[in-house]
Amino acid sequence: MTVHELTLHELHDRLRSRELSAVGLAEALFDRIEATDGAIGAYLAVCREQGMEDARRADAQLATGDADSKLLGIPVALKDVLLTEGVPTTCASKILKGFTPPYDGTAVRRLREAGAVLLGKTNMDEFAMGSSTENSGYSITRNPWNPDHVPGGSSGGSAAAVAAGQCVAALGTDTGGSIRQPASFCGIVGLKPTYGRVSRYGVVAYASSLDQVGPMTRDVTDCALVLQAIAGHDAADSTSVDAPVPDYAAALTGDVKGLHIGVPKEYFAAGLQPEVERAARQAIAELEKAGAVVTEVSLPRNDYAVAAYYVIAAAEASSNLARYDGMRYGPRAEAEDLTSTYMKSRAQGFGHEVKRRIMLGTYVLSAGYYDAYYLKAQKVRTLLKQDMEAVLEDCDAIVAPTCPTTAFKVDEMTHDPLQMYLSDILTISVNLAGLPALSVPCGFDDAGLPIGLQIIGKHFDEATVLRLGYAYEQATEWHTRRPEI
Ligand code: GLN
Numbered sequence: 001m002t003v004h005e006l007t008l009h010e011l012h013d014r015l016r017s018r019e020l021s022a023v024g025l026a027e028a029l030f031d032r033i034e035a036t037d038g039a040i041g042a043y044l045a046v047c048r049e050q051g052m053e054d055a056r057r058a059d060a061q062l063a064t065g066d067a068d069s070k071l072l073g074i075p076v077a078l079k080d081v082l083l084t085e086g087v088p089t090t091c092a093s094k095i096l097k098g099f100t101p102p103y104d105g106t107a108v109r110r111l112r113e114a115g116a117v118l119l120g121k122t123n124m125d126e127f128a129m130g131s132s133t134e135n136s137g138y139s140i141t142r143n144p145w146n147p148d149h150v151p152g153g154s155s156g157g158s159a160a161a162v163a164a165g166q167c168v169a170a171l172g173t174d175t176g177g178s179i180r181q182p183a184s185f186c187g188i189v190g191l192k193p194t195y196g197r198v199s200r201y202g203v204v205a206y207a208s209s210l211d212q213v214g215p216m217t218r219d220v221t222d223c224a225l226v227l228q229a230i231a232g233h234d235a236a237d238s239t240s241v242d243a244p245v246p247d248y249a250a251a252l253t254g255d256v257k258g259l260h261i262g263v264p265k266e267y268f269a270a271g272l273q274p275e276v277e278r279a280a281r282q283a284i285a286e287l288e289k290a291g292a293v294v295t296e297v298s299l300p301r302n303d304y305a306v307a308a309y310y311v312i313a314a315a316e317a318s319s320n321l322a323r324y325d326g327m328r329y330g331p332r333a334e335a336e337d338l339t340s341t342y343m344k345s346r347a348q349g350f351g352h353e354v355k356r357r358i359m360l361g362t363y364v365l366s367a368g369y370y371d372a373y374y375l376k377a378q379k380v381r382t383l384l385k386q387d388m389e390a391v392l393e394d395c396d397a398i399v400a401p402t403c404p405t406t407a408f409k410v411d412e413m414t415h416d417p418l419q420m421y422l423s424d425i426l427t428i429s430v431n432l433a434g435l436p437a438l439s440v441p442c443g444f445d446d447a448g449l450p451i452g453l454q455i456i457g458k459h460f461d462e463a464t465v466l467r468l469g470y471a472y473e474q475a476t477e478w479h480t481r482r483p484e485i
Helices: 008-016 022-040 047-061 105-114 158-161 179-184 221-229 274-289 302-322 338-349 352-365 370-394 417-422 428-433 462-475
Strands: 045-047 075-079 115-121 167-171 188-194 213-217 261-263 294-296 397-400 438-442 452-455
Touching: 008 022, 008 045, 008 047, 008 221, 022 045, 022 047, 022 075, 022 115, 022 213, 045 158, 047 213, 075 158, 105 115, 105 167, 105 188, 105 221, 158 167, 158 213, 167 221, 179 188, 179 274, 179 438, 179 452, 188 221, 188 397, 188 462, 213 294, 221 438, 221 462, 261 370, 274 294, 274 397, 274 438, 274 452, 294 370, 302 352, 302 370, 302 428, 352 370, 370 397, 370 428, 370 452, 397 462, 438 462, 452 462
Parallel strands: 075 115, 075 167, 261 294, 261 397
Antiparallel strands: 045 115, 167 213, 188 213, 188 438, 397 452, 438 452
16 A cells, blocks of 8 residues: 555554654655646645645654654645635635635644644535535535546545545534535545534634534544544633543444444435445444444434525524625625625625525525524424434434435536435434534445445544444445545
């Protein structure tokens, strides 16, 4: 295996033994990006100069023998929704073109403090609205397993970069599935932590009650290591929770004997691609073989999740995106007066999907419709959360496919936004309930596209979710496959 195919923990060992230098590793990955990103389009910005400086600093520290941080010298990529000091952050929107943040988001700062090397910022759906990365205001990203297919979204650039060996690990954000779905489509591991586990400070807000930052990696061990670095309370984010952060690597025991797993029958309903159903059922059988106790459970109101989510997320987005007025960040349109400057800047700066969400969100929040839509959606959210919590009272985790299908074709869904929304059916209840959920590779369809298994846990119990994912990974070899590019 060449360096771009190795996992974070494997690279850590080589860096530590000085078999490999951080500078050599960073150089290899920058070269890899240069050689392959024309075909993939995972990156919006590559910061070679800054990254090489990070790498030299890591080597200096490694030379002193102080190499306890697992992330020291590890090259990472960041979804362009995360603020990075001195590195442009656009959220893949034209309205933020040329914006360079004056500070790092907390998750970014923690990665830097752990010694990670920043390679660049990855493509995404504009303001994280979408499931295919086709809503980027700049360019599309292609699936490393087959360039005719999308990588998923909205963290599609991060997922493609990890899968294509263009970084070792990446961060994404997940509001309705945007870490898990692209992880599933690209054959990598992705974790949406519990709402409140990771600080949202310095993350451009889409839907603030749902957004969460999380790791995207090649295997579950790497996922645990990155989560360890970014998790924990942050005084700068009042929604981050001051709960103890366990040792996640210690949770990877390989032993799942006696763990209770619920399999929701509604998640295997019509519309599931047959290969996805087969792979998920086989994965569940594998966990059972390892000693987990499997029972069928019911999430009876899951059918309402998509409708509730798209009301709540749009409402929050319409409010969050009011700040892009052409005055404070990004380009300003020329117009006669203040109001028309706002209107023209927003009309030019936002893409179609973002405008659609702002209009929807403004509508459901407007007087006269608030009770009928927004308030109703909030009530449905409570019911969905109660359903999940009721199941998790008897089970340690819920296991199901991450997505109903494998990666769809580029352009296949762009003209049917509703169809695109419906593809989130298996991921969004998790966000509405604030729960942690992991996607791990569990097979391939007949066309050779990856399939993901979703493991949903109790609030703040990422450890059990990772433990199950790790045990599954140990019993299979899906996570060791790499696409040919
Ligand atoms: N596809 C969903 C949406 O468009 C989820 C996106 C996300 O998780 N950021 O809102």
